[in-house]
Amino acid sequence: MDRFLITVSFGTSDKSALKELEMLEDSFEKRLAVPSARAFTCRSIIESHPQSGHIHFSEALEMARGRILVQPTHLTCGGGYETIRIMAEEYDALLAPPLLSSEDDMTRAADILASKYMPEYGRTVMLAGHGVAGGENLEYEALEHRLHSIGRNDFIVCLMNGCKDFRSSAERIGSKRVLIVPLMVTFGHHCKNEICGSGPESLVSLLASRGFETSVIKSGLASDGAFRTLWLSHLERLS
Numbered sequence: 001m002d003r004f005l006i007t008v009s010f011g012t013s014d015k016s017a018l019k020e021l022e023m024l025e026d027s028f029e030k031r032l033a034v035p036s037a038r039a040f041t042c043r044s045i046i047e048s049h050p051q052s053g054h055i056h057f058s059e060a061l062e063m064a065r066g067r068i069l070v071q072p073t074h075l076t077c078g079g080g081y082e083t084i085r086i087m088a089e090e091y092d093a094l095l096a097p098p099l100l101s102s103e104d105d106m107t108r109a110a111d112i113l114a115s116k117y118m119p120e121y122g123r124t125v126m127l128a129g130h131g132v133a134g135g136e137n138l139e140y141e142a143l144e145h146r147l148h149s150i151g152r153n154d155f156i157v158c159l160m161n162g163c164k165d166f167r168s169s170a171e172r173i174g175s176k177r178v179l180i181v182p183l184m185v186t187f188g189h190h191c192k193n194e195i196c197g198s199g200p201e202s203l204v205s206l207l208a209s210r211g212f213e214t215s216v217i218k219s220g221l222a223s224d225g226a227f228r229t230l231w232l233s234h235l236e237r238l239s
Helices: 015-032 043-048 057-063 079-090 103-116 138-149 166-170 189-195 203-209 225-238
Strands: 003-009 036-040 067-072 123-129 155-159 177-183 213-216
Touching: 003 015, 003 057, 015 036, 015 225, 036 043, 036 057, 057 079, 067 079, 067 225, 103 138, 103 225, 123 138, 138 155, 155 166, 166 203, 177 189, 177 203, 189 203, 203 213
Parallel strands: 003 036, 003 067, 123 155, 123 177, 177 213
Antiparallel strands: none
């Protein structure tokens, strides 16, 4: 049976973030080499930025022919992923899991991060994720636990939403210097505003007000080849 690949994301209107996302989408399409579509679930972004070439996920499902394979770019099983799951079920589509969804995913992600950010005396690596408001955010807890289990207690996970919020996470920092690493697909509006924005509520501003010296990695996971390989492993199992 012929196959059709749909890569789906929430969406972004940030130009640099879109370039990162396209790197990930390119890798999916290159690996599978079947007819494909790139989709967003946020209709307002599609309507305001039609030049991105993305269509709404519902339209992608409607136009697909043959066996439909859906590859989300989501990190965890939050509300956005659940919406995709429900829509995919209506078309009997095969849906890949989020990036961080199994014990093996956590092990591989922790190894990637531990190798990329080697320990430095007097420095904490703060992984800044989106999180789910009102959710348990167990995947983020599991990733931090895995890092600590391999001796990397210099890593701390903090979230914009849910447990491990910016303020409570700041209390756990045990060093003067902090390297902030976005635990997000791309370095888009959330990163530029909530993480390193000039407002008093941003993570950088909060840490600076408490006397920490901060630096920020200004890229998302989609621009990292090792994380793209982890995403691709999900697609390969699906296909």
